Amino acid sequence: MLISSLILMIGCSNVTTESDTPSNSTNNLEPITFTYNENEYKIVNFYQEFSQYIKEAEKHPDNLDTLYIDTVLEPFTKSVFGEDYGEFISKQWGFGTPTRPKILEEYLLYLNENNNKINDLIIDALKKSTDELSSEDDKVVYILLASPDDVTKMKWLKGVTGMTWDQNVITIQIAPPFLDEDILKFVVAHEYQHAVFFEKNEIGTNATVLEEVMLEGKADTFAQIMYPEVVTPWNDFSTKSQEENTWSYLEKNLNSINASIKDDLFYGNSSKGIPDTSNYKMGNKIMDSFIQENPSISIEEWTEMSADEILEKSKYEAKNQE
Template sequence: GSDVRGLVCEAFDQIAAALPGPPTTVWVLAGDPDDEFTTGLAGGVNGTTAGSGKIWLHLVPLAGWVDRIPAAMAHEHHHSVWLGRHYEGKECQALLNYLIMEGEACMFAGILYPTGPQPWTQALTCDQEQEAWERMKPDLGATSHEVMAAFMFGGVDGLPPFCGYTIGYHIIEAYLRQNPDAEVEGWTAMDANALLVQSGYDGLVDI
């Protein structure tokens, strides 16, 4: 309804001020109430970036769902900007690029909306994270959709879903600990390998 439209427009103005991007159309769509991710971890708000300047929000009215819209939009806007500026026609190129892209989007959303739940950034215990990272490292250059999807969404034996999101987020977190004055425009543009090296991340973030 009009209330959701107003919230989307207001949030987008805030988000675009923090990270200017392309002219953008946001489609607000009815979500699938039978989709486990939308009604589970996503809390009724499932965002998709269909290309630079194209964001889909799939909504299922659940408790607290409206409060999740701004952070979901920030996440997708970061993807939209990244696709517009840094996409090289190779999708995410490799697993490491995918980790970094999702980690950056989660970090951007968290900076703007620190109370917005992002449970996929907390999918691992410390022991699980160390194990997941050791198992990922040989495949960081993998371009197989199957390999990337397994680490990002689930399918690796013994590892929980979304471990790639958690590790990607922790790589960015580690980078920002090492580079506290870095700005979003700068780290969004960084090469994934350089960012990983400069983060010092190796399976754990020192608190």
């Protein structure tokens, strides 16, 4: 399950009486729990663990990797999985050791001071998403600090990145200097759709290239439906030739499970004319075509559809052969 989840870096309305908005807690650093549409949602911040890392980093600047695993990643993975996967997680993008604790402390100060606002944005996105796509399982959203070492990427991502670990657990990492509140809600909706998909489906390292492309295409499409005014930097091609090159490459490798091909689509490959995040871009294009061709199919239905069926019903392949 852990390895499967690391592949990820958006129905019918079912409104019931909701609990009081929980953001008025007297202690804004306590976990927040609320019930909505018969499911329990929890928002948990890991600020205390980051605070401990910052204190230890100042005392032992030559031992940052071990400190970060011990103070942040190990407690996180034990909380989520019941086991210590800290060292494994530390090798994944976004979870590497922050080497600038002073800047990290500034991040932490901002999130502490704005915790109620962050919680409200996440709560709003969860409720809005649940109204459109019902869930069968409870959800926990963990809020972590992004690393100042990833400043270039986090600026491009507008201060937010997320990951869905399974049907229950989502992480949101925030870089306050670049935080776009609308993007935060968009990312929460995107990750929520992943979590609902995982309630009935599994995807692992043996997933095909097409399955991974459509996984992201579905999530981004859902988030775009929730927040049509939000423009993200990762979901569209700059030129038609980029789209054509990417489709040609994908078409030849639809059923491949080769990691290097998946990397080409995620990280880009300039020699092949493929831009980065092409798995998102291509997934969005196929989903756009699918919805145009099948407007009566609900979000809940297409969430459950296989990648092969989505591609077939989208007629994207046929359109690109004309």
